[in-house]
Amino acid sequence: MSDVTTTKGPLTATKDASGTRVAGLSRRGLLKGAAAVAGLAAGSGALTGFPTIWAQNIKNVTLRQFGTGVSNQNAIAEKVKEDLGFNLELTALDSDAVAQRAVTQPQSYDIADIEYWICKKVFPSGVMQPMDVSKIKNYDKIAKLFITGKLTPDSVIAQGTAPHTVGFVEGEDSTTFADAPTGWMTMIPTIYNADTLGIRPDLTKEVSSWADLLDPDYKGKASILNIPSIGIMDAAMVSEALGEVSYADKGNMTTEEIDKTIALMIKAKKDGQFRAFWKSFDESVNLMASGEVVIQSMWSPAVAAVRSKGIACKYQPLKEGYRAWGGGIGMAKHLTGLERDAAYEYLNWYLSGWVGAYLLRQGYYSACPTTAMEFMTADEWGFWMDGKAAEGEIKAPDGKVMEEPGAVRDGGSFQERMGRVACWNSVMDENKYMIRKWNEFIAA
Amino acid sequence: MSATDAIPSAKGPKGLARLGAEAVSWLQAAPLTLVLGLFLIFPIVTIVIVSFWDYSEYALIPDVILDNYTYLLSSPVTWSIFLSTLGYAAASWVLTLLIGFTVAYFLAFHVRTLTWQIVLFMVCTIPFWTSNVIRMISWIPVLGRNGLVNQGLMGVGIIDHPLEFLLFSDFAVILAFVHLYTLFMVVPIFNSMMRIDRSLLEAAADQGASAWQTLWSVIVPLCRPGIVIGSIFVVTLVMGDFITVRLMSGGQGASVGVMMNNEISLLQYPAAAADAVVLLAVVLLMVFGMLKAVDIRREL
DSSP: OHHHHTOOSTTSOOOOOOOSOOOSHHHHHHHHHHHHSSTHHHHHHTTTTSOOOOOSOGGGOEEEEEEOTTTOOHHHHHHHHHHHOSEEEEEEOOHHHHHHHHHHOGGGOSEEEEEHHHHHHHGGGTOEEOEEGGGOTTGGGSOGGGTTSOSSTTOOOOEEOOGGGGSEESSTTOOSBOSSOOSEESOEEEEEEEEOEEEOTTTSOOOOSGGGGGOGGGTTSEEEEOOHHHHHHHHHHHHHHHTSOOOSOTTSOOHHHHHHHHHHHHHHHHTTOEEEEEOSHHHHHHHHHTTSOSEEEOOHHHHHHHHTTTOOOEEEOOTTOEEEEEEEEEEETTOOHHHHHHHHHHHHHHTTSHHHHHHHTTTOEESSHHHHHTTSOHHHHHHHTSOOOOSSOEEOTTSOEEEOTTOOOTTOSHHHHHTTEEEEOOOOTTHHHHHHHHHHHHHO | OOHHHHHHHOOOTTOHHHHHHHHHHHHHHHHHHHHHIIIIIHHHHHHHHHTTOEEOSSOEEOOOOOHHHHHHHHOHHHHHHHHHHHHHHHHHHHHHHHHHHHHHHIIIIIOOSHHHHHHHHHHHHGGGGSOHHHHHHTHHHHHSTTSHHHHHHHHHTSOSSOOGGGSSSHHHHHHHHHHHHHHHHHHHHHHHHHHSOHHHHHHHHHTTOOHHHHIIIIIHHHHHHHHHHHHHHHHHHHHTOOHHHHHHTTTOOOOHHHHHHHHHHTTOHHHHHHHHHHHHHHHHHHHHHHHHHSOHHHHO
16 A cells, blocks of 8 residues: 555646635636646645635535445435535546546545545545544444444454444544544445345356356356456455355455466356456446346346346345445545535535435445435335335335335345445455456456 | 758758758648657657556556566466457458458449449448447347347257357457458458459450459459558557457457556556557557568559
8 A cells, every 4th residue: 555655756646735725616716727727736826825715605615526426426416406505516437447536636526435445545645634523413323334343243344445444544634544433534434235146036046155156057157347356356255155265354365365366267267157247337237138147246226227127137145245345425635614614514414314315225225324214214114224025116216116015125134234244345455466467367 | 850940950051042942841841740740759659658667556657667568578468468469350351351352343343333333332331320339239139149140040940059159259359340340441452453454354354364363363463552451451450459359258358459448447557558569569560561562652
């Protein structure tokens, strides 16, 4: 990780030279104009020393948020405008691009909507600021998974970049992650889930283990996702389940463990196990719906998308457990004054329930389940959180019917799914080596 | 090199007229020099320079290291990637040449009227009215496991199991290349054929040459410039491609372009630049070889 803190060269982050930030439309306009040209630092530097004028009207604030597509949804921005009155501009990018942009263009966003493993790379580079816990109204209601790492007091903490390990820093100006909860959070958790393999139950026999991905029966009908930092975890779950490789920590492999994992994957590829590799959500849906692939790494909403075409698709729970991921929103270092106040208001709103319910209805989990509950019907809550059979139709946020009455969520209740997390998405010390080896696998 | 640099150094005090003429020549050459310098030389020089840089996860570090090249040239993976790229290029070249030559031959010698030649030539270009990517993607429902071809063959009873090799395979990649690039072969070969003096064919017939002999000894040699130009198009396009390989092989195929694309998406620009430099060298060598084989300037 030392790489991150010693960034140099043309893509290096421009440190914020503006110092205090003056609120208001013109100021924002000026900044945007300045940002468009290379002389950003000079441009905003020239504005320091102006008296700080506090605009009374928070409606003039625009917060620019960027992140992966999962939670960057326009419905959220519309609701922010309605509930809070200010504007939220969203930009959706893929995970790799998000991580890059977070560090290299810190002036281009106010709110970073990133995963915790990305936070582990990004936060130490000093482009974000920690958040004062005392300003987070629903802090006490945040799932303990993000505070202590334990779902229940006796749960075992999973391998990988568990969110609580990068959830706090020592102090306001610190970039070092704290071992225990402090008053300064790096990110407010927003969304998380437990990922597993998706299968076509009509075209597969019983699937119960990650090892089934390499079952010779599915030769030429399997797929794995080609995003190195996530794909390697799926590959590790498979290798471990097969008993071919044992890991001290799947989330932080040694070069030897990486070599063994990749060697196994290359062998499977050469034997013709894989039909394709996918990079985007749509690709995974098409592969599954067309029957080209019957077992693959998948994301929860992709399973729902296949099912909505009337094609059987199951998000199969596996005995080795789930690969989990969690995302949150954090504030850019340059936020001050009124904009920071608006950001806190936004964070508090995020945890107040509406978004939680919105995300829950898509198959994700909310970091503040108790507040989300108030925005859902008992039947919805029973289906998504408690693993109960649906009494009525279960609808997606857009009103489309997702599940018929009687359906039960794959994997069951929140406790059953999140309680069986084997590892979290992560970033390894040997990240560069891993990416190189992963590329060899893809190219082999 | 701008015109203003050159004028003071213009030799010979003999007269302003000469200086003027020279200045005019420089001025005439300047726009093209400028355009090529800005959009061709400068980017290539930049790529070469960056290929020696170091990089971390988030930054390019200006430096002079040979790491990118040593890894590139010592890794068996990159060798196999270059080989598979060359394989794609060779297969696509042979097929586009055969098909392109046949189509051009038909258009030039079997279609008698100019109107029909133009009409049929336009027909060849119709697929090019849509985008490359669309033309590629439309193969997927045709070739898929439950696609048109497999359903058709199974319906007729020729096969019991769907043919897996049709999609997401080298076959699919080469098929798409041939589909996309045959026209680049047809056009220059057709052009060469139209320039052939028809009396040569009559002379060959008069001397008792068979149709094959005429084709092989008269038409093919006279089409060589067209063939070389078409070959340069096809080979350079295939060597630099990444999207066809990625889509048609289902992300499993490897080409130099795919490798570079992967590296760029992970911010490993120097590694990608090194790949680009090596690829450029390889392609230039191939083009050089083709131009050596046929002197286009003399024969055109």
